[in-house]
Amino acid sequence: MTATLIDGRAVAERLRERVAARTAELARHGVIPGLAVVLVGDDPASQVYVGSKTKQAAAAGLKHFDHRLPATASTSELIALVEQLNARSDVHGILVQLPLPAGVDSAAVLAVIDPAKDVDGFHAVNAGRLALGQDATVPCTPLGCLILIREATRELAGKRAVVVGRSNIVGKPMAQLLLQNDCTVTIAHSRTRDLPQLCREAEILVAAIGRPKAIAGDWIRTGAIVIDVGINRVAGPDGKNKLVGDVDFDAALSHAGAITPVPGGVGPMTIACLLMNTVNAAIRTRAGALGPLIGLK
Ligand SMILES: NC(=O)C1=CN([C@@H]2O[C@H](COP(=O)(O)OP(=O)(O)OC[C@H]3O[C@@H](n4cnc5c(N)ncnc54)[C@H](OP(=O)(O)O)[C@@H]3O)[C@@H](O)[C@H]2O)C=CC1
Ligand SMILES: Nc1nc(=O)c2c([nH]1)NC[C@@H]1CN(c3ccc(C(=O)N[C@@H](CCC(=O)O)C(=O)O)cc3)C=[N+]21
Numbered sequence: 246m247t248a249t250l251i252d253g254r255a256v257a258e259r260l261r262e263r264v265a266a267r268t269a270e271l272a273r274h275g276v277i278p279g280l281a282v283v284l285v286g287d288d289p290a291s292q293v294y295v296g297s298k299t300k301q302a303a304a305a306g307l308k309h310f311d312h313r314l315p316a317t318a319s320t321s322e323l324i325a326l327v328e329q330l331n332a333r334s335d336v337h338g339i340l341v342q343l344p345l346p347a348g349v350d351s352a353a354v355l356a357v358i359d360p361a362k363d364v365d366g367f368h369a370v371n372a373g374r375l376a377l378g379q380d381a382t383v384p385c386t387p388l389g390c391l392i393l394i395r396e397a398t399r400e401l402a403g404k405r406a407v408v409v410g411r412s413n414i415v416g417k418p419m420a421q422l423l424l425q426n427d428c429t430v431t432i433a434h435s436r437t438r439d440l441p442q443l444c445r446e447a448e449i450l451v452a453a454i455g456r457p458k459a460i461a462g463d464w465i466r467t468g469a470i471v472i473d474v475g476i477n478r479v480a481g482p483d484g485k486n487k488l489v490g491d492v493d494f495d496a497a498l499s500h501a502g503a504i505t506p507v508p509g510g511v512g513p514m515t516i517a518c519l520l521m522n523t524v525n526a527a528i529r530t531r532a533g534a535l536g537p538l539i540g541l542k
Pocket of ligand 1: 515
């Protein structure tokens with residue numbers, strides 16, 4: 246048996262088309278959704294990510310404001326910038342690219358983002374609302390994963406889901422979303438005992454670890470839906486850097502029912518969901534007057 250590929254690029258493109266259509270409607274009300282991205286330092290991976298966000302935001306009709314600061318920027322400078330962006334009516338979404346340089350108090354910076362503009366869904370208000378099952382801005386990566394899982398199956402209720410990784414930006418909100426969709430959810434992490442055996446129980450397996458090929462093929466239950474969040478740069482056979490996920494993809498193919506590739510899986514969905522969250526943030530500024538939010542379908 247060979248697993249079905251879940252084509253994140255194609256699903257992301259369709260979502261971006263829906264975002265673009267909604268943005269065009271907002272333009273008729275004189276509203277252009279605006280996304281501000283704050284990038285500190287010159288991490289090459291962050292620059293690639295911010296570069297594709299800029300292009301795709303423009304293609305979907307959003308305004309994009311880039312704020313690049315040197316690696317020496319202080320916590321108080323960043324807080325001042327976020328406060329300025331909070332006050333601007335043409336900025337509906339604020340994203341502070343992580344990780345911030347070691348000297349910066351990241352939690353303090355993220356905490357000052359207006360929760361209404363927190364399109365990453367990292368603010369305590371949004372994380373709390375998600376945990377309570379209230380209307381919240383959901384972090385882009387787990388939201389993208391949920392959309393891909395729904396591409397693979399319509400029936401989530403009662404499924405056994407294992408999320409490997411418990412970060413605030415991926416693992417924890419992913420587990421919340423699966424729970425909200427009536428899965429039976431287990432969260433695993435570096436202190437989990439017998440991870441292979443736990444993974445073998447998973448009908449839905451989400452890997453968000455940050456270790457190349459950490460999940461072996463024979464850890465995967467026959468027919469499982471496998472979502473690989475990992476983005477790891479490793480040296481390829483030709484000596485050039487290539488991207489690999491947290492799952493041993495080639496080995497997983499003969500076990501999984503459906504699987505996301507890296508690249509071309511979760512990554513493109515993260516950016517599409519960021520655009521969706523930004524347009525929804527703009528719609529919420531005039532509740533009711535601008536029509537419905539973009540939903541998951
Ligand atoms: N595609 C996309 O859009 C995105 C991809 N990513 C990628 O996803 C991956 C995870 O990101 P992020 O959540 O930010 O990472 P973090 O480093 O914040 O979290 C990693 C998690 O994995 C757990 N872990 C580490 N080693 C093991 C192990 N050997 N066995 C089991 N669990 C382990 C850690 O456990 P513990 O808590 O005990 O330390 C931690 O909970 C990275 O590769 C990142 O690049 C991230 C964001 C977006
Ligand atoms: N505040 C904040 N929010 C984030 O959402 C955030 C962040 N900081 N810091 C870094 C991580 C990482 N991340 C990715 C998004 C898209 C791809 C992506 O598009 N990947 C392509 C490949 C890109 C390439 O070739 O490098 C793919 O997987 O197909 C990857 C990684 C968002 N993150």
